Amino acid sequence: MSAEKNPSTAANGGTNAAAEGSELIKFDNVTKRYGSNVVLDNLCFDVSPGKHVTLIGPSGSGKTTILRLLMTLVKPDEGTIKVAGEYLSHEERNGKLVPAGEKHSREVRKNIGMVFQQFNLFPNMKVLRNITEAPVHVLGLGKDEAEQRARELLEMVGLTDHIDKYPTQLSGGQQQRVAIARALAMRPQVLLLDEVTSALDPELVAGVLDVLRDIAHSTDITMLCVTHEMNFARDISDDVLMFDAGRVIESGAPEKIFTDPEHERTREFLSAVL
Numbered sequence: 001m002s003a004e005k006n007p008s009t010a011a012n013g014g015t016n017a018a019a020e021g022s023e024l025i026k027f028d029n030v031t032k033r034y035g036s037n038v039v040l041d042n043l044c045f046d047v048s049p050g051k052h053v054t055l056i057g058p059s060g061s062g063k064t065t066i067l068r069l070l071m072t073l074v075k076p077d078e079g080t081i082k083v084a085g086e087y088l089s090h091e092e093r094n095g096k097l098v099p100a101g102e103k104h105s106r107e108v109r110k111n112i113g114m115v116f117q118q119f120n121l122f123p124n125m126k127v128l129r130n131i132t133e134a135p136v137h138v139l140g141l142g143k144d145e146a147e148q149r150a151r152e153l154l155e156m157v158g159l160t161d162h163i164d165k166y167p168t169q170l171s172g173g174q175q176q177r178v179a180i181a182r183a184l185a186m187r188p189q190v191l192l193l194d195e196v197t198s199a200l201d202p203e204l205v206a207g208v209l210d211v212l213r214d215i216a217h218s219t220d221i222t223m224l225c226v227t228h229e230m231n232f233a234r235d236i237s238d239d240v241l242m243f244d245a246g247r248v249i250e251s252g253a254p255e256k257i258f259t260d261p262e263h264e265r266t267r268e269f270l271s272a273v274l
């Protein structure tokens with residue numbers, strides 16, 4: 001099957017019949033409202049396993065809401081989301097689709113790890129325990145196995161020397177690299193990245209992006225990334241989705257979107273941020 005016939009991403013009505021059934025993430029006519037504000041408008045897109053997809057677009061266009069939906073921090077008003085073939089906010093009961101219970105959503109969500117803008121580390125735990133806590137208590141891993149995995153991940157993010165420190169003893173960039181290791185420790189199939197460098201001092205941004213580039217290029221993890229770092233997006237993305245007012249107005253390979261966008265709104269947005 002050629003790459004042309006099997007695009008990793010198909011957005012807002014795009015056809016992806018060749019990949020039907022093999023998507024890791026599938027948004028099907030998802031609408032999300034806050035009051036009368038339609039934040040996502042009948043959104044369809046899917047992501048194939050191993051692909052790195054970046055969401056770009058103006059402030060308020062709905063990018064973070066997509067990640068929040070995937071973490072089940074909010075629920076869709078209409079439409080469905082599937083992760084690894086399972087409904088996320090719905091479950092099938094007696095042949096009918098009903099809102100999912102927390103147990104079902106939690107199981108499906110185990111496939112997903114997220115790194116937030118604000119790191120969200122446990123302040124009262126040292127670095128090692130920040131990383132082992134969920135594998136031990138959620139996945140049921142033995143302490144030794146969890147610690148070994150944590151050490152490997154800390155090596156990968158360049159923080160082996162900081163294993164015994166508390167988060168407050170680390171720079172923002174180091175804390176964010178711990179947060180990345182913590183997310184990966186759960187061995188998720190999907191890694192969500194929400195503006196992970198926007199809370200960092202400028203001199204710390206490159207170190208975090210280098211770690212993420214390395215992960216993107218050396219692992220088979222699927223990434224869904226919201227970022228204003230356009231060079232980073234260009235480096236790691238298989239596909240870029242351009243959002244405007246809750247819809248994908250354009251999608252494609254980064255070379256196309258960043259150098260020859262079709263939509264006037266994309267051109268305006270890129271000229272403001274590049």
Ligand SMILES: Nc1ncnc2c1ncn2[C@@H]1O[C@H](COP(=O)(O)OP(=O)(O)OP(=O)(O)O)[C@@H](O)[C@H]1O
Nearest residue numbers: 034037039057058059060061062063064065066226
């Ligand atoms: N909890 C909430 N209650 C009400 N409105 C909300 C809430 N969360 C988000 N919104 C609104 O939803 C819209 C989309 O927000 P979202 O954070 O998804 O946009 P975004 O594209 O990620 O923006 P940014 O690039 O600024 O982070 C915005 O109009 C925002 O004000």
